[in-house]
Structure formats: C-alpha cells, structure tokens
Amino acid sequence: MPKFLIKTGPLRKKYSLWFNILKLALLFTCLAFPFMAGNYFLRFAIILFIYIILSIGYDISSGYCGMLTLSAAAIFGVGAYASAITITTLKMPFLVGMLVAMVATGLISLLISLPAHKVKGHYLAMISLGILEVVQRILNEWSSLTQGAAGFFLPKWSIFGMELSNYAKYYVIFFFLILIMLFEWGLIKSHWGRDFIAVKDDEVAASGVGINNRNFKIIALLISSMVIGVAGSLYASYSEFISPDTFGFYLTIFILLTVVIGGTGTLSGPAIGVTVVMIIPEFFNASPDLKQIVFGGLLIILTQVMPDGIVGKIKKHFGAIEDNRHIENLSDRMPISFEKYKVSADGPENILEVKNLTRRFGGLTAVGNLDFEIKRGTVHSLIGPNGAGKTTTVNMITGIDKPSEGSAIFIGEDITGMEPFVSVKRGIARTYQHVRLFKDLRVIDNVAMGGRIYYTYSMAGAIFHSRKKRQEEKEAYLEAYDCLRLMGLDSKSNFAPGSLSAGQQKLLEIARALCERPKLMVLDEPCAGLNETEVAELSEIIKKIRDVGITVLMIEHHMSIVMGISDYITVIDYGKKIAEGTPAEVSVDPLVRKAYLGEEVTAC
Numbered sequence: 001m002p003k004f005l006i007k008t009g010p011l012r013k014k015y016s017l018w019f020n021i022l023k024l025a026l027l028f029t030c031l032a033f034p035f036m037a038g039n040y041f042l043r044f045a046i047i048l049f050i051y052i053i054l055s056i057g058y059d060i061s062s063g064y065c066g067m068l069t070l071s072a073a074a075i076f077g078v079g080a081y082a083s084a085i086t087i088t089t090l091k092m093p094f095l096v097g098m099l100v101a102m103v104a105t106g107l108i109s110l111l112i113s114l115p116a117h118k119v120k121g122h123y124l125a126m127i128s129l130g131i132l133e134v135v136q137r138i139l140n141e142w143s144s145l146t147q148g149a150a151g152f153f154l155p156k157w158s159i160f161g162m163e164l165s166n167y168a169k170y171y172v173i174f175f176f177l178i179l180i181m182l183f184e185w186g187l188i189k190s191h192w193g194r195d196f197i198a199v200k201d202d203e204v205a206a207s208g209v210g211i212n213n214r215n216f217k218i219i220a221l222l223i224s225s226m227v228i229g230v231a232g233s234l235y236a237s238y239s240e241f242i243s244p245d246t247f248g249f250y251l252t253i254f255i256l257l258t259v260v261i262g263g264t265g266t267l268s269g270p271a272i273g274v275t276v277v278m279i280i281p282e283f284f285n286a287s288p289d290l291k292q293i294v295f296g297g298l299l300i301i302l303t304q305v306m307p308d309g310i311v312g313k314i315k316k317h318f319g320a321i322e323d324n325r326h327i328e329n330l331s332d333r334m335p336i337s338f339e340k341y342k343v344s345a346d347g348p349e350n351i352l353e354v355k356n357l358t359r360r361f362g363g364l365t366a367v368g369n370l371d372f373e374i375k376r377g378t379v380h381s382l383i384g385p386n387g388a389g390k391t392t393t394v395n396m397i398t399g400i401d402k403p404s405e406g407s408a409i410f411i412g413e414d415i416t417g418m419e420p421f422v423s424v425k426r427g428i429a430r431t432y433q434h435v436r437l438f439k440d441l442r443v444i445d446n447v448a449m450g451g452r453i454y455y456t457y458s459m460a461g462a463i464f465h466s467r468k469k470r471q472e473e474k475e476a477y478l479e480a481y482d483c484l485r486l487m488g489l490d491s492k493s494n495f496a497p498g499s500l501s502a503g504q505q506k507l508l509e510i511a512r513a514l515c516e517r518p519k520l521m522v523l524d525e526p527c528a529g530l531n532e533t534e535v536a537e538l539s540e541i542i543k544k545i546r547d548v549g550i551t552v553l554m555i556e557h558h559m560s561i562v563m564g565i566s567d568y569i570t571v572i573d574y575g576k577k578i579a580e581g582t583p584a585e586v587s588v589d590p591l592v593r594k595a596y597l598g599e600e601v602t603a604c
C-alpha cells in the first residue's frame, strides 16, 4: 500500500471542507474558552499554548531537519531569563524583552550548530545535553544576574503600559501561538520546508540538488531556537516567576515526547502532542502514582501503535490533501517531449576533461592518473570490473569526493573539489548507484527538489505567501509533473517513493536529475535491479536525453545497453584507464577482454 493516497479534485475539496470546518470550530472554541473556563483551566490552556509554541520550535530542527538535540529546555530557559532580565533589570517593555530573548536563543543555537554539521544522531544529542547542563549551571551559579536557585521575580505583565488581566494574557498568548503557527505553515509549505526534510532524509542527495547542508542545519537551528525564545519570553512574563529547575532535563524529555507522540515533522503534530501529553495526566490527578503508570503505559502503547505519531497515522489515511492543488485535473495537459530540456550546442567540443585524476584511500589507489574527455551531446560510458574505481571517479567529478591529485574541467571551468551543491548550479546532475530518494517527500516533491535551484523567492516571501512564491511553486510543480510524465510516472505523483518498484525509483531519480535542467547527467548504474523490459525502456529514455543535447556520463555493467547506446566508452581497471573508443573498438580490445573475460593478451 502506498503511504500517501491520491486524492484528486472533488475528494480533496470534500476533505478540505471538513478540515476547514474543524479548524474554524477549534478557533471559535479557543476564542470563547476564557468565558467558559474557570481560573484553573484558563491557566492550563495558557501553559498548553506556550508549550505548543515551544514544541513547534523544537520540531523545526528535530522533526523536519532531523537534528536530535536535547537542549530545548535550556534554550527555553535562556529565552525566559533573557526576557526577564531585560524587562526587570533593564526596565524595558515586554516586546523588547521578547526580542532580546530571540537574539539570545539565536546565539545559543549558533553554539550548538558549530558542531551540528559535523556530528549527527546521538553525538549531537550528547553535545546538546552538555549545553543543557552548562545553561543549568549558569542559571544556578550566576546569582548576580539570574538570582540563582532562589528564582527570579518579574513585575506584573503589561503591554504598552497596560497591566494585563488573566483574560488578556490568554488572548495575547493565543495571538502569538497563531502567529507562530502561520509562520511555521508558510515556512514548511515552501521549498525551505522541503529542503529541511531533504537534509534529514539524505544529505548526499540534498547536496546533489543544490542544498548546502551545513547552512541549512544552522538556519533550522536558528529558527527553531528563536521560536523557542518566543515561548520562553511568554512563559516568563506570564508566570512572573522563573527558576532554574523549570528548565531541566525533565522538560527536555517532555518536549521530545510531545513531538514524538504528535508526529515529528508535521504541522499539527506539536499541538496534538502537547495536548495529549498534558491532558492525559490530568485525569489521574487524584492518584499521582497511578497517573505515572498509566501515563508511561500509554506512551509505550502510542509509540508502538503509531510510530509516526498521531498526525503521521492520520496522514496515512487522508494523504497530503492540500498539496495536490497544482497537479489536479492535469490529464488534459499538452503532450510533452524531451525537447523542453534542449541544451544549446554552443561551447567547447569537450564538455568535461578529466586530467590525472587520482584518489587514494590510505594505501589503496582507487583511481590513478586517470585522463579522459567527454564530448558534448554524447553518451559516454565508464565501464570496468567491480571495484575498478568507476563510482570513485564520478564522485570526484560531481564533488561528493575530493581527488588526491588531478583536476576536472567542466565547460572550461576547473570544478575540482567543488561541492555538489555548487556543481549542480553549473549544470551537473546525477543519479546514484544505490538510489537516494527523499523518503519523507512524495514522488512529485522529490522531482520538484531537482528544480529547487531555480527558486528565487525569499524566506520572507515563503512565510507571507508572496505572489512570487505562489507563482514559482506552481511552475515548479507543473515542471516536476512534466518530468514525471516523461518517465511514465505521473500517475505515481502523490505516492511515497518507497512504494515504487526498483525500476521506477531509478526513473524517479532520472526525473529529478532532468528537473535540474542539466548540461551533463551522470548516471551511476541506472540499470541495476531492472528487468529486460525496463532496461529497454530506460535505454530509449537515455537516447532521448542525449538527443536533446544533454551529455550523459554513464557507469553501467549491463553490456547490452552500454554497447547499444554509447557513443564512446572509457574502460578502467584497478583505477587505471585500459582502453577507450567506440563500442566496436572497445569490444575487441584485448585488454578489455582480459579484464572482463579473463582472456590472455597475446603479444604482437
């Protein structure tokens, strides 16, 4: 079963209608809530809103961008204290306090992101845990600034000189919650959101479509921390008293649970997660021991039954309803041909020149002093036995690996050591020996990622849904849809890539590469895992790509396709070039026959 279901036209409208009614009902309930609830529940709702903001912030870096950190409570604390000190000690207004909180938490995020691009997974978690500990120490020990363990008292919360009633506090915090939700929605429903998910899913592929992973991790952590800073500032002003023990390990685990239970990397996950994690224990207030047991038990069951969280589970049934609007009712779209991706024939005869390329891994020379040229508009195959150094060679050309010596010149420019996210902008696209798709993005999103280098709208444009954003998003999705049509995959647009067959996944990678509008397309074993019919289809597609002027550099073991469609072949063995020429020339070369068939080379 596909992870995402196709919901087209009327069905989407029907679901959207119900979802909109639900959202409106929720909005009115929240607006009317203070008039229906007593003081206890009002306070409960206010804390719930603050924690939702906190959880949204945390989810941006951990859920969407995949950086598991355990310092959210510390960042929340820094936001709260920065705001409290600005308001109380410096006698500044609340909004200035919030601004200072955002700056302070932003700075902390930079501290975390310094190692974040080098370390991942549990190493990053450990580093962030260290930051949690350091912040705890500072809050406790720097008494002259934070009042230490005794806690910090704030004056009554006022905005523009007006002291806020409990009702007013509720509405102010609710206002900020809506603001943060709209901000998150705008960000996530843009290429920025998809970029974060791509970085989480596969950094190599993300770099291959033009994403600078390091910068995106820094940006994600910065945004995440600043949102948490807003929550911290609201918490301090609302509580009128803060102390270090609030911002400890327990709160970090609480936040982690809210996103896991709600659904990591989802828009409504944090809100649902916080609500569940806060409400369930309320039913057991009379019996604290039972409360802990039931709560713990429910957590175990929920994470087992719904590994993707509550929203993840719901999404499986409803699909990504609103994302279909650009590709609905496109069956009458004009027929498309590869001509759309035609590359100008202007420029030097050789699109790529590889000179003395060498890669050593310790004592092993995987590629040694390799020279070859690729003529513009040809299919050039790089073949050789297993372990000959083919992938290492294309990794050096596309920037995934850096050569020990030698250079690669692409259309007259030295691209040696150029990172993939830069070389893709020069016109080099590639596919991978083992497919690298973004598993948490739909098929069409994966292809649209190929065209991300052409987006020009800013982050502000994304958040405010500028006209430019809407226009570019629409064009990008139509473009992605066309690429899928060329691969015969348009009916799979709304599926999860993991639900496609091996052959379809290979084609999906090619569709993504085509969407980059490349001048050179590097295909690493495109036929691996394909049956004969699929190989024949793929060979037709590659010929069409070549016929519109896109140069193809192909690594392939499947000799029928190599001999059938290559214009030129370079053969390597043990990292050295042993032969080159047309398929006819190479197939009779004694060194090639020896490398492939073990035939002896007879001396002339």
Ligand SMILES: Nc1ncnc2c1ncn2[C@@H]1O[C@H](COP(=O)(O)OP(=O)(O)OP(=O)(O)O)[C@@H](O)[C@H]1O
Residues within 6 Å of the ligand: 361, 364, 366, 384, 385, 386, 387, 388, 389, 390, 391, 392, 393, 433
């Ligand atoms: N990161 C690495 N560290 C150490 N050795 C490596 C590394 N990458 C590749 N090698 C070695 O370099 C040699 C060439 O590997 P490479 O993957 O380029 O070969 P290949 O021709 O693509 O093989 P195949 O057709 O099996 O994919 C192999 O001996 C491999 O073990």
